[in-house]
Amino acid sequence: MTHAEAQNVAVAESATSGRRLVQVILAGGSGTRLWPVSREQYPKQLIDVVGDQSLLQATMKRMDGFTKAWDVAAEPVIVCGAEHFHATSGQAADCGVKPCVVVEPARRDTAPALTLAALAACADGDDPILVAMPADHAIADVPALHRSIELAALHAQEGEIATLGVPPTSADTGFGYIRLGAQLQDGAHRIDRFVEKPAAELAAQYVASGGYWWNSGMFVVRASVWLAALKVFQPDMHAACMQAYADARRDNGHIAPGADAFERCPSDSIDYAVMEQLGKPASPFTAVVVPLEAGWSDLGSWDAVWQAMDKDEFGNVANGRVLMEGATSTYARSQGGRLVACVGTSDLVVVETDDAVLVADRSHVQDIKGLVSRIRQTKAPEADNHRKVRRPWGFYDSIDHGERFQVKRIVVSPGGRLSLQMHHHRAEHWIVVCGTALVTRGDEQFLLSENQSTYIPIGVQHRLENPGHVPLQIIEVQSGAYLGEDDIVRFDDKYGRCN
Amino acid sequence: MTHAEAQNVAVAESATSGRRLVQVILAGGSGTRLWPVSREQYPKQLIDVVGDQSLLQATMKRMDGFTKAWDVAAEPVIVCGAEHFHATSGQAADCGVKPCVVVEPARRDTAPALTLAALAACADGDDPILVAMPADHAIADVPALHRSIELAALHAQEGEIATLGVPPTSADTGFGYIRLGAQLQDGAHRIDRFVEKPAAELAAQYVASGGYWWNSGMFVVRASVWLAALKVFQPDMHAACMQAYADARRDNGHIAPGADAFERCPSDSIDYAVMEQLGKPASPFTAVVVPLEAGWSDLGSWDAVWQAMDKDEFGNVANGRVLMEGATSTYARSQGGRLVACVGTSDLVVVETDDAVLVADRSHVQDIKGLVSRIRQTKAPEADNHRKVRRPWGFYDSIDHGERFQVKRIVVSPGGRLSLQMHHHRAEHWIVVCGTALVTRGDEQFLLSENQSTYIPIGVQHRLENPGHVPLQIIEVQSGAYLGEDDIVRFDDKYGRCN
Structure with a gap:
C-alpha cells in the first residue's frame, strides 16, 4: 500500500468523526520588514507582493480545489485589526469571498486571534477542524499544501494539535525552527520543542543534523481541542477571550469582540502559549508536526521575496517600470510608477514607492526593521503611512502641496459616501475628472459630472x-493657513466615524 | 627671486601690452552622464550638482577676486544653446551677473563656440585675452585657479595659446591627457600632443611616467591670436563663424549668430581643431600648458561627483532626504524630495528625481550614457525631459494624470506672461494658490487672487x-480626450514662440 493509499483508508475510516474544515486566516500582521511597500497603515498581506493579487487574496483562495473527501466551509474566518477591516473585507468582496471577519480590538499575537476564530467557527453549534494560516505567506505548490493539510487534519480528527513544518533547504536565520521528536508512520513527527530564530552557526547545525524543520506558522486543530488546551495552559487568556467574545457586537458579517475584556488578554503566539506546553509530561494533549514541501515562503524580507520569484538569466527580478543594465541578482520594484534603472548592481534590493525609495544590500535586509524604527523616531510619515490613504469609501492621494495649499486626488467607490463635514481653516475646490458626484454644500444638493467643479468655502x-456605478475621481485643491487632517468636524458618517 | 616675485616682474614688464581679460564660459553641454538629474532639456551646468548654486553660477563667479593687476571685464561671454538661453540668462540675473550671451544656432563643439565668443569679445574694437572655461566643472581652490590663469595670461600676452593641465592624482580613464613637451622656467610646459581618454593600463603608464597631465578644457588666449590660428588651421570653420557672426541678430544683451552659416560650420573641439596643430614644424603659433592644482573636477560622472564632495566617516555623501543605515562609500541624492534609505550598501550611487531613480555601482557609472540611449530608444520621456518643464515665463510640473485628465502646477515669475492660446481638445480649470493672476478669457480680462478659480472652456x-511681485502659483486641472502638449494654438507670445 502506498502512502497515499494508506491515507485514503485512514480518511475513509474516520469519515464519521467530523470532516468539516474551516480556514482561519490570521491577518493581524503589520510587518515593516517589507518597508516601504508594507507599512502599518496598509501592511504586507493587503499588497500584491509576489503576484497580481494581494497575499490575503491568494490566502483566501488557498483552500480552493481541496479534496471533496472533506467538507471545507465556504466562508473562511479572517482575524484582523480594526484599522484594516475595511481593506480586508473590500479585498474579500473583490475576489468573491464572503468571509466572517473577526476584528481584534487590540493586538495580542496569534494565540488570542486563533481563540476568537475558534469561537466564531463554533458559533452555529458545530465543532469544525480549524486550518489556521497567516495571511501573508506564499505557497508555490498548492496541491502539495493540500496534501499536508489533509494529513494534519487526520491528526486533528484524533484530537491532536498539528502544525506544518518545512524541511529546511538552507540555514535560514529568519525563521523559527521545530526540533523533531519521534517519527510517526505517516511521515509526521512528535514535537520536541520550538526554537527562536537562531544565529547563523546554530542554524547551520540544525539543518545539518536533519532533526529540525522550519516553523511555518500554520496549524490544524479541532476548535474544541484548541479551546480546551488554551484553558489548561493559558487560563487567563482563555477567560479574557471568552469574555471578549461574549461581549461581541455583530454587524454585516463581522464580529467585533469586546474591547475591555480583550485588552486585558495576555499577548502570546500559538507556539509559545500552547504548542510548547504540549510535550510536558502532564499534558493531556498531543502535538504533531506534519511536513510541508510546497515551495513555502513567509516573504519575511525582501531577500525572501527575491528568492520566491522567477528570475531572469542574471538572477534579476524586475517589477514595474524597471531597466537593468549589467545588473545581477538584483530585485527592483517600481511601485510608484517612476522609471527605476539599475546599472551594474549586484545582490541588491531596490524598492520605489510614491514617497520613499529603499536601496538595500541583500545581506542586510534584516536591518530594515531597525531603519523603520529610526524613521518613526523622526516622526516622518513614511514610517507607517502611505501617501495614498485608504478609507472605507475609497482613497485619497496627496499629489502636491505648498505653503498654503494642498492638492489631493480623491477616488470614491460606487456607493461610497464621505462624512458630512466642515473645516475651520481651509476652503476646497473640487473638480470632477471621472464619474459623477453628488455634492451636499450647506443646504444645497447637486450633481457634478466630468469637467464640472464646485467650491466649498x-x-x-x-x-x-x-x-x-463607476469610481468617482475628483481633484481637490485645498487653500488655507492650516491644512492638517485633524481640521475636520464630522456631523454624520456612514462608517461610524463621528464618535 | 621667488617664483611669485619673478611673475610680478613679468607682469610689470608687460603692463602696456593689453591686460584686459574676458571670461568665456562654454555652456553648450548637454551631458547625460549625470542622468537622471542632468538631461538634455536641462543639463548639468544649470543644476546645483555640488553646492547650493548651479555649476554655471559658480563658474560665473569664478573670476571674482582676481588680482587687480589685471583688468577683468565685468561681463563674461557665455556661449550656450538656444534651448538653454532663458535658463542661462535667468540664472545669471539671479546672481547679479549681466553676461553677453551668444546663442549657438546649432551644436558645433567648443572650437566654433570659442570663435563666436572671441568675435563678441572684440566687438568694441578691443583685443582682450580670453579666459575660456566649461560651465560645468568644479574648482575647490579658486585662488590656486587664479594663480594658474595669471601665469597662462602672461603667456597669452606673448601671443601664445595656453591651456591649463592638471597634474594627475590617479590613473583616471574619464579624462583626456596632455603629453608634456619641454619644461619652461615658470613651471609651464610646451605641449607635445593631446591624448584621447585612455584605457586603464595606458592611463596608469601615463601617470607613472610623470609626463602627462589631465586636460582640463580651460584655455587662455588673446582673441586675435585665436582667430588667426583658426584661420590658419581651420579655414572653413573660421569662414563659417565669421559669416555667422556677421549675420547675427542682437537683442537684449544676447547675440544670435546666423543659423545658415553656422550650420555649415565643421564641428570640432579646441584641442583637435587648433591645439594639436600648434606643435607642427611650420606652425607660426606656440602652445603651452600651465599646471592647475586647484581641486579641479569635471564632474563627468556620479563617481566624480562623489569624489568631489565632503564625505562622512564612512565615505557616504547624503544629499537631501537621505537615511544611511550601515552604508559605506555611498552617494545618495534625493532630488524629488522622497525619503531615500540606503541599508548596508557600499560603493553605490543612488539618485532620486521626480520621475526616475538611478541605482548604479560606482565602478559602472560610465554605463549610464548607454542606459540613457536605451531609454531614449523606448521613447520614454525620462531620457531627455524633466517632469518639471522650464519656460521663459517660469515652469510647470505635471503632478498627476489619468485617462482623461491631467493636473499641473504652474508657476509664473513676476512679470511673466504665457502666450495667448487656445486648445481644441481640452478644457482647463485654474485655481490660484499663491500670488495674483491676470487672466484673459475670450473678451474678458480679470484678476484672480489666492483661493479664487476660473474655467477655460x-x-x-x-x-x-x-x-x-511674487511668483504666481496655480493648479491647472485639464479635462479632455486628448491632453498632448501639441494641442496648442498660439496667437501672441512675448517670447517669440508663435512662429
Missing part, C-alpha cells in the same frame, strides 16, 4: 458621494 | 499673466 458643511 | 482664447 471655509466653515460650510459639505459631503461628497458617488451615486454612480 | 474648449476653444476659448486665454492667457495667464503674473502682474505681481
Whole structure:
C-alpha cells in the first residue's frame, strides 16, 4: 500500500468523526520588514507582493480545489485589526469571498486571534477542524499544501494539535525552527520543542543534523481541542477571550469582540502559549508536526521575496517600470510608477514607492526593521503611512502641496459616501475628472459630472458621494493657513466615524 | 627671486601690452552622464550638482577676486544653446551677473563656440585675452585657479595659446591627457600632443611616467591670436563663424549668430581643431600648458561627483532626504524630495528625481550614457525631459494624470506672461494658490487672487499673466480626450514662440 493509499483508508475510516474544515486566516500582521511597500497603515498581506493579487487574496483562495473527501466551509474566518477591516473585507468582496471577519480590538499575537476564530467557527453549534494560516505567506505548490493539510487534519480528527513544518533547504536565520521528536508512520513527527530564530552557526547545525524543520506558522486543530488546551495552559487568556467574545457586537458579517475584556488578554503566539506546553509530561494533549514541501515562503524580507520569484538569466527580478543594465541578482520594484534603472548592481534590493525609495544590500535586509524604527523616531510619515490613504469609501492621494495649499486626488467607490463635514481653516475646490458626484454644500444638493467643479468655502458643511456605478475621481485643491487632517468636524458618517 | 616675485616682474614688464581679460564660459553641454538629474532639456551646468548654486553660477563667479593687476571685464561671454538661453540668462540675473550671451544656432563643439565668443569679445574694437572655461566643472581652490590663469595670461600676452593641465592624482580613464613637451622656467610646459581618454593600463603608464597631465578644457588666449590660428588651421570653420557672426541678430544683451552659416560650420573641439596643430614644424603659433592644482573636477560622472564632495566617516555623501543605515562609500541624492534609505550598501550611487531613480555601482557609472540611449530608444520621456518643464515665463510640473485628465502646477515669475492660446481638445480649470493672476478669457480680462478659480472652456482664447511681485502659483486641472502638449494654438507670445 502506498502512502497515499494508506491515507485514503485512514480518511475513509474516520469519515464519521467530523470532516468539516474551516480556514482561519490570521491577518493581524503589520510587518515593516517589507518597508516601504508594507507599512502599518496598509501592511504586507493587503499588497500584491509576489503576484497580481494581494497575499490575503491568494490566502483566501488557498483552500480552493481541496479534496471533496472533506467538507471545507465556504466562508473562511479572517482575524484582523480594526484599522484594516475595511481593506480586508473590500479585498474579500473583490475576489468573491464572503468571509466572517473577526476584528481584534487590540493586538495580542496569534494565540488570542486563533481563540476568537475558534469561537466564531463554533458559533452555529458545530465543532469544525480549524486550518489556521497567516495571511501573508506564499505557497508555490498548492496541491502539495493540500496534501499536508489533509494529513494534519487526520491528526486533528484524533484530537491532536498539528502544525506544518518545512524541511529546511538552507540555514535560514529568519525563521523559527521545530526540533523533531519521534517519527510517526505517516511521515509526521512528535514535537520536541520550538526554537527562536537562531544565529547563523546554530542554524547551520540544525539543518545539518536533519532533526529540525522550519516553523511555518500554520496549524490544524479541532476548535474544541484548541479551546480546551488554551484553558489548561493559558487560563487567563482563555477567560479574557471568552469574555471578549461574549461581549461581541455583530454587524454585516463581522464580529467585533469586546474591547475591555480583550485588552486585558495576555499577548502570546500559538507556539509559545500552547504548542510548547504540549510535550510536558502532564499534558493531556498531543502535538504533531506534519511536513510541508510546497515551495513555502513567509516573504519575511525582501531577500525572501527575491528568492520566491522567477528570475531572469542574471538572477534579476524586475517589477514595474524597471531597466537593468549589467545588473545581477538584483530585485527592483517600481511601485510608484517612476522609471527605476539599475546599472551594474549586484545582490541588491531596490524598492520605489510614491514617497520613499529603499536601496538595500541583500545581506542586510534584516536591518530594515531597525531603519523603520529610526524613521518613526523622526516622526516622518513614511514610517507607517502611505501617501495614498485608504478609507472605507475609497482613497485619497496627496499629489502636491505648498505653503498654503494642498492638492489631493480623491477616488470614491460606487456607493461610497464621505462624512458630512466642515473645516475651520481651509476652503476646497473640487473638480470632477471621472464619474459623477453628488455634492451636499450647506443646504444645497447637486450633481457634478466630468469637467464640472464646485467650491466649498471655509466653515460650510459639505459631503461628497458617488451615486454612480463607476469610481468617482475628483481633484481637490485645498487653500488655507492650516491644512492638517485633524481640521475636520464630522456631523454624520456612514462608517461610524463621528464618535 | 621667488617664483611669485619673478611673475610680478613679468607682469610689470608687460603692463602696456593689453591686460584686459574676458571670461568665456562654454555652456553648450548637454551631458547625460549625470542622468537622471542632468538631461538634455536641462543639463548639468544649470543644476546645483555640488553646492547650493548651479555649476554655471559658480563658474560665473569664478573670476571674482582676481588680482587687480589685471583688468577683468565685468561681463563674461557665455556661449550656450538656444534651448538653454532663458535658463542661462535667468540664472545669471539671479546672481547679479549681466553676461553677453551668444546663442549657438546649432551644436558645433567648443572650437566654433570659442570663435563666436572671441568675435563678441572684440566687438568694441578691443583685443582682450580670453579666459575660456566649461560651465560645468568644479574648482575647490579658486585662488590656486587664479594663480594658474595669471601665469597662462602672461603667456597669452606673448601671443601664445595656453591651456591649463592638471597634474594627475590617479590613473583616471574619464579624462583626456596632455603629453608634456619641454619644461619652461615658470613651471609651464610646451605641449607635445593631446591624448584621447585612455584605457586603464595606458592611463596608469601615463601617470607613472610623470609626463602627462589631465586636460582640463580651460584655455587662455588673446582673441586675435585665436582667430588667426583658426584661420590658419581651420579655414572653413573660421569662414563659417565669421559669416555667422556677421549675420547675427542682437537683442537684449544676447547675440544670435546666423543659423545658415553656422550650420555649415565643421564641428570640432579646441584641442583637435587648433591645439594639436600648434606643435607642427611650420606652425607660426606656440602652445603651452600651465599646471592647475586647484581641486579641479569635471564632474563627468556620479563617481566624480562623489569624489568631489565632503564625505562622512564612512565615505557616504547624503544629499537631501537621505537615511544611511550601515552604508559605506555611498552617494545618495534625493532630488524629488522622497525619503531615500540606503541599508548596508557600499560603493553605490543612488539618485532620486521626480520621475526616475538611478541605482548604479560606482565602478559602472560610465554605463549610464548607454542606459540613457536605451531609454531614449523606448521613447520614454525620462531620457531627455524633466517632469518639471522650464519656460521663459517660469515652469510647470505635471503632478498627476489619468485617462482623461491631467493636473499641473504652474508657476509664473513676476512679470511673466504665457502666450495667448487656445486648445481644441481640452478644457482647463485654474485655481490660484499663491500670488495674483491676470487672466484673459475670450473678451474678458480679470484678476484672480489666492483661493479664487476660473474655467477655460474648449476653444476659448486665454492667457495667464503674473502682474505681481511674487511668483504666481496655480493648479491647472485639464479635462479632455486628448491632453498632448501639441494641442496648442498660439496667437501672441512675448517670447517669440508663435512662429
